Amino acid sequence: QNKINLGYTAVTDFTAAFVAKEEGYFKKRGLDVDMQLLTITSAIPAALQSDSIQVGGTVPTVLLQAVDSGLDLVAFANASINDNTGKNPALLARTGSNIKSAQDLVGKKVGVPGVGGVMHVLIRRWIMEKGVDPKKVTYIETAFPQMSDLLKAGTIDAVATADPFSTRIEQAGTGAVVSYVGRDFPSGFSNVLYAANRGWAAQNPAQVQAFREALVEAIAFVEKEPQKTRAHIGKYIKLPAPVLETLPIPKMMADLAAPRLRFWAESMRQQGMLKNEPNLSAVIVK
Amino acid sequence: MNAQVVPLGQQPRQASSPRRQAAGAGASKQIRFDRVCLDLGGRRIINDLDFVMEPGEFVCVVGPSGCGKTTLLRLLTGLVKPSTGAITRGGVEISGPSRDVAIVFQDYGKALLPWRTVAGNVSLALEAMAVPKEERAGRIADLLRKVGLASHAEKYPSQLSGGMQQRLQIARCLAQEPAVLLMDEPFGALDAMTRQGLQDEVAGLVEELGTTVLFITHDLDEAIYLGDRVIALRANPGRDSSSLAQSIAIDIARPRDQLATREEPEFLRLRRHLFDFIQEHHK
């Protein structure tokens, strides 16, 4: 039985995989999965390409850009989707900055966790849909834990972030929510997904299928057993216990089809991030 | 006109040479070695050295290679401290280098600043004495003329021959206008003619300025020609015998002359005396 190295980053979007591992859903289907915590999302395509990991959790923007540049990667399962009732992602402005709307962002500096990442693309689309030219805003790459300090220091005027960081910023009083950006978009498009090398996916259709099934079973478990789920998360994401308690779990959905990626393909084309029109159905293996 | 062969440890009571009366105010300090011993690397290099240099006196030091001549001179600069005993100047113990004691090092190649030109190396001494900038150029040109380097002022030391480097070092020392001048085989790298010229130049200068001089040489003729007194050091003194093997007063009138003086019977007599003495002590 082949081993599967699964590369993920420290976010709860991967909760289903944590549960499937902990509850033995992978093992039950003959999958020997090793969980590998990585610090940067953007390293995942390279790691897949070089076969350091066989399955990688990544965001659609990174995947689409990698494919656009000629890397032969595919996505085969979804991790989380946008939920327009949730609180993530959120746009917070520095206390005292008087930023109330997209218009107020003109000429200001906005911290985003990764330039070219999902939040960056999303916030630009949001600004654009509010009728403002997103180019009139400066985006600065800022690691999550530093956002609060940088807001306080006045280095940046606003941040696009997610829980637990948005709550902590509010509690510390350094910033206040301008908008829960995700609520201005329809539910259902993919936020995080599972990707693999096309070669690996083609050679191991059974494992791909088994992986998806294990995720489905795990998502059902998450809905039934929130307490146990949190305990499992704590094993894979090292956060202080009080933070872990309040961590929101995003909406998960294992099923992946082209429409779930269309939102991103559109946004990225608009923002000039892709050279070619992506062939979404080719990026997804069933 | 008699060589005073002074027994060890005793010094001439009175200044007897004409030069000593000519001593200027800056040099009015007696230098006294008081039972000085020095060990280096566990070996006794200098033992029980006891002698006095009168102000304005020109003392030459001779002795076999490795007998401690350079070491003796370093003791006088304060760069090396005696293991026992004391060296005083004007009654004050020498605690470290002082600007009015100049030294011409034996290894001339290492004592020059390689990144400064000939003129710049002389200038260093003037800068140390805070001579105003506008005065320096003239004095440097003057000094370089004296040692025959006037046309090489803009060269770097690495472009000079050995003898030229040594003359440059002498020029720098003269720039210091020292009260005491210590010279470690300064003319060893010079040709005969340049050497004789510089001998007379140095002798004239120190006579005029009343400088006290300690001059190391391995050339007995040179020692007698230049000195008021010649001191012979003993190699490997051990702990029983003093390093000072002999002290010979040279009673030959000044100014001396390269041709006439060297033919004087007294010169020849002293030469023979010193020669015999050293030959006897060698090996």
Add this chain to the structure above:
Amino acid sequence: MNAQVVPLGQQPRQASSPRRQAAGAGASKQIRFDRVCLDLGGRRIINDLDFVMEPGEFVCVVGPSGCGKTTLLRLLTGLVKPSTGAITRGGVEISGPSRDVAIVFQDYGKALLPWRTVAGNVSLALEAMAVPKEERAGRIADLLRKVGLASHAEKYPSQLSGGMQQRLQIARCLAQEPAVLLMDEPFGALDAMTRQGLQDEVAGLVEELGTTVLFITHDLDEAIYLGDRVIALRANPGRDSSSLAQSIAIDIARPRDQLATREEPEFLRLRRHLFDFIQEHHK
């Protein structure tokens, strides 16, 4: 018994000194300077030098400081190439250093390996000649005894006096058993007695081995005492006059003696002659 004052450019046709007949097989090569000129830093240092050294000949070079003596010697090693003209040995142009040409450098402090002991520095030459390890110790001890450094074998150069460093360099050169020995003011840092001892030691050795020697000195007595011929160089030759100012054959019998030879009338005559000549040319 007459000083052959040879006109410039012409050389003695025949080997006239007894030493030259004693030349061994290793030295059977004539050295010829053929209209050699050298420019350094845009200045003509050596001009139109033209002379021959017979195998086994002992040639001494004198001349004012900076006249190009060291440069002449470097030309012979092949370390410096002439700007025009050629230097041949046994008819073959000298293209670079060769093991049977040994050189004693003037700046002895720089030519020793500071990280090797006295014995180690001599050993270097033996290693170069691939002398088996077990033979080396004996030969090193032998050589050190010859130059009077036997009791300092384990010291580092920085612990030696100037004269001792120079003797160490000589020992290393002798270890090479060279056919041609080039010495650049080798005894400049030695005291009179050691110097005389080494003069005789070197003279005896090269006589025995038939070594060809080029010996630079600024001591006219030494040049005459040691040489079969003395060559005087001219400073600043320019482009009109040859660097070679004079070549004087020394017809004094060997072996020579420090006391007797120096008192011979021929010695004194040659000395005066050379002295006058140089004084005339100086300045």
Add this chain to the structure above:
Amino acid sequence: MRTLAMRLRGAVVPLALLLLAEAGMRAAGTQSDALARPSEVALALGEALGDGSLLRASAQTLGAGGAGLLVGGGLGLAAGLWFGLSPLAGRLSALTVELLKPVPSVALIPIAMLLFGFGYRMEILVVAFTCFFPMLMLSQAAVAGVEPRLLEMGTVIGLTRRQRVWKIVLPAALPRILVGFRLAVGIALVVAVTVEIAANPYGLGYGLMIAQQSLRPDLMFAFLFWIGALGWGLNALMVALQRRCITPFNQGAAS
């Protein structure tokens, strides 16, 4: 006695700064996800040392960094000696070296990632590339700076090229080569950690990033401090090595 006092003096300035930081942060009541008080850092350091995670991470970083250093430093030394000894080779390679030298190792990480994925090979490659050039430059300069008179002497007494290298050039250049090596050791550690921060999922840099992402600034600073201490220890080791190789007598050969 005196040396002990001297050593203690060296600790005064950093200790004072730490105390100042502690007091200042307590007074200001700093609450941050990115900063921590020195006392908290000390506790986290003790904890990480106790559970062995710090030592494991150190072994990984040192292993990869050391291997990179050996490969890159060794090749750099060889090339430096070659270029220093043969002016022709030195001049022919000059342009290429000058062009490649300023390429920052961080820019190589993505390329190395694509080729090797994460893991030791990638880290070793990047560390080796970075150590190569300083080692090359410094050993080339060390060889070129050997007192020319010594080389002349070596030629004249008939040492073969090989002998000249072994008996003159290397001993004379050794002090400066050691300085270069010491520098390279420092660089190797820095680059190894940087690679781990940017990509590789193990070692001290990874630990540092994880600590930061887990909202444990105290642990992050503990890692930072440990990296500094490790570098300091390595440097002390190098200094000791230098002392052993360079006696008071051959020191002069360095300059």
Add this chain to the structure above:
Amino acid sequence: MKDRNGLIASAGSVAVTLALLAAWSAVSAQRWISPVYLPSPAATWQALSEGLLQGELLALTLGTVERMCYGWLLASIIGVALGAAIGVSPMLRAWLQPMLELIRPLPASSVMPVAIALFGLSPGMVLSVIAFGALWPVLLATVHGFGAVEPRLEEVGRVLGLSRLQFIVKIGLPNALADAFGGVRLALTIALILAVVGEMLAAQQGLGTAILAAARSFRSADLFAGVALLGAIGFASNALLHLAERRMLAWRR
């Protein structure tokens, strides 16, 4: 004669570089390595010229150069001054060196988060981190240069009665200059690297961000173009420094 040799050597050096370029071209033409990882020289050149002429690559490059220069200047000045102070004063050495030795091995990349927390994401912070990282080679080399003053020269200084300051300025510094120049050269390389790292980590517009963006989107031609530009910057700045060195160390020839 000498000039001609120099010319030949320079030509040879260019030839070697061209040969390597040709090898690169051959490798990418044969597709031994996928163009996703290794673009051809031609593709790189195209990305480079397009970026410089039409894109914003030129402005980014200038930003990086400026950052590098200021950081390097800062590092050199502080390094030489501090190195001189430590090299001359055993007292200062005892007080400061242990701490400096502890700070020195800290990777600038891991110091950056702290610097961001302390100083914010300002250009000044990036500059100080560049200066911090580039400082060490200058400092070390200067201290070493001061320590390696020929003992005889030290004695000359003492005998001439040079004051402490005079000794530093007239003997210590010139003597250390040769060593310090080596350090300063290295500092330049490090300053460039740190300018890039700083841009990557602290979001200052420059080549670093361009390279990072190219790497993230796997545009290998753009990535190589950026790396080539960095090489060119390093080469040009080094050549200038070399010229300065030859003028200031004229006595060595």
